[in-house]
Amino acid sequence: MSTAVSAPGKVFLAGGYLVLDRAYTALVFGLSARIHILVNDIETGSGVELSEIVVQSPQFRDATWNYGYHLAEDQGGIQVTQLQGASTAKLSRNPFVETALTYALTYISTILPSPHIKPTSITILADNDYYSQPANTPKNASHQFIDFGVRLQDAHKTGLGSSAALVTSFTGALLSHYLPESLFSLSSDSGRSILHNLSQASHCAAQGKVGSGFDVATAVYGTCVYRRFSPSILSGLGDPGSSGFATRVKAIVEDTDASMKWDTEISKRGVTIPPGMALVMCDVDCGSETVGMVKQVLTWKKADPEGSKKLWDDLQGCNETLAKKLTAGAEIGEFRRAFGEIRGRIREMGDRSGVPIEPKEQTELLDAVTEGVEGVAGGVVPGAGGYDAIVLLVKDDKETMSAIEEFLVKWSKEKGSNVKLLGTRGELEGARKEDMSKYESLVK
Ligand SMILES: Nc1ncnc2c1ncn2[C@@H]1O[C@H](COP(=O)(O)OP(=O)(O)OP(=O)(O)O)[C@@H](O)[C@H]1O
Ligand SMILES: C[C@@](O)(CCOP(=O)(O)O)CC(=O)O
Numbered sequence: 150m151s152t153a154v155s156a157p158g159k160v161f162l163a164g165g166y167l168v169l170d171r172a173y174t175a176l177v178f179g180l181s182a183r184i185h186i187l188v189n190d191i192e193t194g195s196g197v198e199l200s201e202i203v204v205q206s207p208q209f210r211d212a213t214w215n216y217g218y219h220l221a222e223d224q225g226g227i228q229v230t231q232l233q234g235a236s237t238a239k240l241s242r243n244p245f246v247e248t249a250l251t252y253a254l255t256y257i258s259t260i261l262p263s264p265h266i267k268p269t270s271i272t273i274l275a276d277n278d279y280y281s282q283p284a285n286t287p288k289n290a291s292h293q294f295i296d297f298g299v300r301l302q303d304a305h306k307t308g309l310g311s312s313a314a315l316v317t318s319f320t321g322a323l324l325s326h327y328l329p330e331s332l333f334s335l336s337s338d339s340g341r342s343i344l345h346n347l348s349q350a351s352h353c354a355a356q357g358k359v360g361s362g363f364d365v366a367t368a369v370y371g372t373c374v375y376r377r378f379s380p381s382i383l384s385g386l387g388d389p390g391s392s393g394f395a396t397r398v399k400a401i402v403e404d405t406d407a408s409m410k411w412d413t414e415i416s417k418r419g420v421t422i423p424p425g426m427a428l429v430m431c432d433v434d435c436g437s438e439t440v441g442m443v444k445q446v447l448t449w450k451k452a453d454p455e456g457s458k459k460l461w462d463d464l465q466g467c468n469e470t471l472a473k474k475l476t477a478g479a480e481i482g483e484f485r486r487a488f489g490e491i492r493g494r495i496r497e498m499g500d501r502s503g504v505p506i507e508p509k510e511q512t513e514l515l516d517a518v519t520e521g522v523e524g525v526a527g528g529v530v531p532g533a534g535g536y537d538a539i540v541l542l543v544k545d546d547k548e549t550m551s552a553i554e555e556f557l558v559k560w561s562k563e564k565g566s567n568v569k570l571l572g573t574r575g576e577l578e579g580a581r582k583e584d585m586s587k588y589e590s591l592v593k
Contacts, residue, residue, distance in 0.1 A: 155185040156313075160575065180309055225393075226259075316365065317368035352364075362413070423476075427544075433511070491529060518539075
C-alpha cells in the first residue's frame with residue numbers, strides 16, 4: 150500500500166508582526182511550491198517483526214534517517230529512536246521529521262492498537278524553488294525535484310516555509326496511510342482540523358517555541374485570512390513518553406478539552422488572487438535574522454503601547470482594504486494605492502522600532518518595479534521583512550512576466566545584486582492527497 154500527500158509553502162502578504170497578537174489578522178498565501186511525502190509499506194517476511202520507519206530526502210546528501218519505535222508505558226505514546234541504519238556516516242538528526250513522526254504515531258496509536266503500526270519507507274520531495282538552485286543547474290532543467298548535491302544544512306533556503314510544509318505533508322501522509330478513510334480524510338473539514346491541530350503541536354515542539362503558526366495554517370488550508378491561536382493551548386502537552394502524553398495529544402488534536410478550545414480563525418473566503426492576476430516572488434538572495442527582528446519590534450511595542458496600537462490598528466485597516474480589493478477585484482491603480490498605504494505604515498513601524506522591515510534597498514526596488522513595469526499592481530517585503538525577498542501582485546500574462554525578468558536583470562547589473570523571479574506562484578489550495586502514479590518514475 151502506498152500514499153502520497155503534498156502541502157504548499159507560504160508567502161506572507163500582509164499582517165506580519167501583527168499576527169503575533171490575536172487582535173489582528175494576516176493575509177497569507179499558499180504557493181505552488183509544495184513538499185510531497187510518499188509513504189510505502191515495507192514488506193517483511195512471514196514471522197519477521199520489524200518496527201522501523203526509514204525516511205529519506207533523496208535530493209540531498211546524507212539525508213536518510215532510520216527510526217525504531219515502541220509504545221511507551223502509562224499512555225506515554227509512541228517513542229521514536231534514531232537508528233544507525235545501513236550508512237556508516239555519523240548520524241545526522243532531523244528534528245522536524247523526528248518530532249512529526251513521534252506526534253503523528255502517538256496520535257495514531259490512540260486510535261489503532263500499536264501492532265497495526267506497520268514498518269514503512271517514507272520519501273520527501275521538495276519543489277526546487279525552496280532552495281536557491283546550484284549555479285550549474287541547466288536553465289532548461291524542467292525536472293520538478295532536482296538533486297541539490299549538498300547536505301540539507303548547506304542548502305540555501307529561499308524562505309518559503311519548508312519546515313511547516315514538511316511537517317504538515319508528513320503528518321497528513323502518515324494519518325492518511327495508517328488510518329482508514331472513515332476516521333481521517335484530508336478532504337473533510339474534520340480531517341483538516343485534525344491535521345492542523347496535530348501539525349501545529351509538532352511544529353511548535355520541533356521549533357522549541359510557540360510561534361504565530363501562520364505557516365502551518367497555510368500549509369493545511371492554503372490561502373486564507375488567519376487569526377492565530379492562543380499560545381496557552383499548546384503549553385501543557387509535556388514531553389513525548391511522559392505519563393499521559395498520548396491522552397493529552399488526542400485531546401488537543403480532537404479539540405475535546407472544553408477548557409482548552411482551539412481559537413484559530415481561518416477564512417478562505419476573505420482573500421483570493423483576482424482572476425487574470427498572479428502573485429509572484431523575487432528572491433533577493435541576501436538573508437535576514439528574523440528572530441532578532443521580531444524581538445526588537447515587540448520591545449518597541451511594549452515601550453510605546455499607545456503609539457504602536459494606533460499604528461497597528463491603522464495597518465490592520467489598510468490590510469483589510471487590500472483583502473477586499475483582492476476579493477472584489479480592482480483596477481491596477483487602486484491596488485497600487487492599497488499597497489502604498491500598507492508600505493508607508495510598515496516603513497513607519499520600521500523607523501519607530503529601529504528594524505529594517507522595508508529597508509531602503511527594498512523600497513527602491515519595489516518602487517522601481519511598480520513604476521517601471523506596466524503590469525505590476527504593487528508589492529511588499531513579505532513576512533518579517535528585511536532583505537530576503539519581495540512579493541508582487543502582477544497581471545498574469547507573458548508580456549508582464551518577461552518585462553519583470555528583463556527589469557530584474559538590468560536592476561541586478563546596475564546595483565551589483567542578484568534579484569531573480571522565482572518560478573513559484575500564489576495558489577489557493579492547501580494540503581491534498583496526490584496520485585502516487587505521478588511519482589513512479591522518480592521513486593525506486
Ligand atoms: N526537503 C527536506 N527534507 C528533509 N527535511 C527538510 C526538508 N526541508 C526542510 N526540512 C526540515 O526543516 C528544517 C528547516 O526548517 P527552518 O524552520 O529552519 O526553515 P524554514 O521553515 O524553511 O524557514 P522559512 O520560514 O524561513 O522558510 C530543516 O533543518 C529540516 O529539519
Ligand atoms: C514576523 C512574523 O509575523 C512573520 C514571520 O514571517 P516569515 O517567517 O518572515 O515569513 C513572525 C511570525 O508570525 O512567526
